[in-house]
Amino acid sequence: MLAMSEINCIKTLRNEKGLSISAVATAMKVNWRTAKKYGDGEQLPQEKLYIKKGMMYEEKWGEIVSDWLEEDLKVKKKLRRTNKKMYEDLQSMGFKGSYRTVCNYIQEWRSAEDDELSKGHERLDHPEGEAQLDFGTMEAVQDGEIVDVHALVMSFPASNTGFAVPMPGENLECFLSGLQQLFEQAGGVPISIRIDNLTPAVKKVRKGDTEAELTEAFRHFQNYYGFQVQVCNPESGNEKGHVERKVGYVRYNFFSTPPVIRDLEDLGEKLEQQLKKDRQRLHYKKEELIEDLWMREQKQLLKLPEKPYPVFKQFAIKFNKYNEFKLDQHFIHVPRARNYVQLYCITYWDKFKVITNDGEILLTDARPYMKKRRFIPWKDILKDWLKKPRVIGHSRYTPYLPTRIKEYLTVPSLALRKQRINELITLLVNHDMKEIDQNFYDYIAKNIEEQEHPYGVNWTDYDALSPKGTGVTTHE
Structure with a gap:
């Protein structure tokens, strides 16, 4: 391509000096067609079309990723696929490109990303043996229907180790039973656990200089296992920021698309194995394997008691005229209820039973929320x-x-x-x-x-x- 000074010379020789195209070509030492193009042609600006090249544009892969991104816009952000998940799915379909190729395409597809402003929270020290605890709501698919999973996540900031247990709800029985399962997975009891104002654990939130008041059931559970409790201030999620991020990590890496499960036990086993495998990566700051850091931290944990704490709730039942009582917002029918002066309900995290004063079991079944599904x-x-x-x-x-x-x-x-x-x-x-x-x-x-x-x-x-x-x- 000629420089602008050369183009101007050609136009001057042709239009002002009156030279022929051949003479201009000889004088400027250019091809005759070039002299004709710039001497007699009008050099008007034109829009340039940039044709994108590469396997994401020339093959089917770009269309597939675009379909996924369009599809994910219709679901909640926490349920959308991650870049890593899309790359892995493409690999399973025969994609030979790199992870960076996929990320670049996704970045071009998205017009803008909202940047989160740094809040400048105070940095907290996390000694070994200190854990943080929180629930995270996720989704799975069982028998072709959507199941809401309340994953109880426990993280250890010192080693960046995480454990998670799927539960059907966030009531007292699910909370304490989930904690027991987390202790079993960790192989011990944390020295202290930082929690927010979870309803099953906190009766009254902290106000000013007044300490938070724990529920009686949680206090008994705490005394049995011997751990200390640190309750965050109201609306201060940054005080347990590590577990907040760990909940997000579990959600985006293991629940970016709802997994197909047989039941909660099946999901719990898969989740335990995935988090165990996840410890084979380097700590984001300490440049050591998380597994090695965890093996050192695990020695600081308290020993598990020989027998697990019995987790249940028992209460007297009030029946309506149809021999029904309400449990988990559902009416439960007990056929022979009117034959007894008083009946009691004992609830566990996954089931319940109706008993008499003498301990006779009249009814036992799964809790109603165990059957809760969404189409x-x-x-x-x-x-x-x-x-x-x-x-x-x-x-x-x-x-x-x-x-x-x-x-x-x-x-x-x-x-x-x-x-x-x-x-x-x-x-x-x-x-x-x-x-x-x-x-x-x-x-x-x-x-x-x-x-x-x-x-x-x-x-x-x-x-x-x-x-x-x-x-x-x-x-x-």
Whole structure:
């Protein structure tokens, strides 16, 4: 490309001196076409189109990541995929690029990020053996339905070690039972535990110089295990900032997309193994393995008692005229309740039982919140898939589909995918996804033959009518 001074010389020789194009080319020692372009042409500014190159733009990977980002905008921020999760999912699909390539694409896709302002909180010292505790709400998928998981997370700031236990709620029984499980995982009891004003633990919050008052049940639990309690000031989450970050770390690394689980015990085992594996990385500041730091800190923990503290709550029941009492915002029916003067309910974190004065058990069952589920909004999801049927192959919701329905939708033909998505949307008006899967052959499978044999002829049945041993096919 010529410099602007050379272009001006060509224009001067051509327009003011009147030289021919050949003479200009000879004088400026340029090609005839170049002399013609700048001598007679109008050099008007034009918009430049920058065509992005690379595997994220020239292959399918960019579209897949864009679909994920668009899909994640419709869920809560804490449930969105992390860059690492997207990269790992792409690798499982055959992606050969680097993690940085994916991050750069995501950064370009997002127009702006809100920067969190530093609040300049005072730095706190964390001696070995001191733990912090908090609940974090997350989601999992069980039997094709959404389950709310209340993960009780305990962190040790000195070594950056974390433990987590999934619970169905945040009541007293879940809180104390979860603490026991955390002690078992840690192999001991922390010297002190810093908590915020959790309802199961704190009866009255701290005001001015008045110390926080613990609930009687938590105080007995504390005395049994021998740990000290530090209660944060109201609205002062920075005082237990380490566990706040650990809750976020667990959520974004292990719950960025709701995992498929059999039950809470299954989820607890997976979470324990993942956090144990996570200790094989370097401490963000001390440049030592977290596992090595934890092995030293673990020696400071208090010894576990020989027997675990019995965690339950017992109360007298008041029945209505239908022989029902209320537990976890649900009415529980006890058929023979009117035959007794007084009955009692004993609640554990996962179950309850109704007993008489003599200890006879009249009823035992799982607590109502153990059965609490939320439907996945399949109708809205399918409507989005109808616009982009190719997204089914890599959508965050695809793993939650029943196996038969997933195979039914993931056919190569996009037109057939649309047709089948429409069928499911119609069925969802009167049936849920679990019912459709259970009655798959009645609701859906009969349509498959019609789609495979559009003229209503099943040639397999037709061939069965041909004479045996002839080997003749008559529908050529």
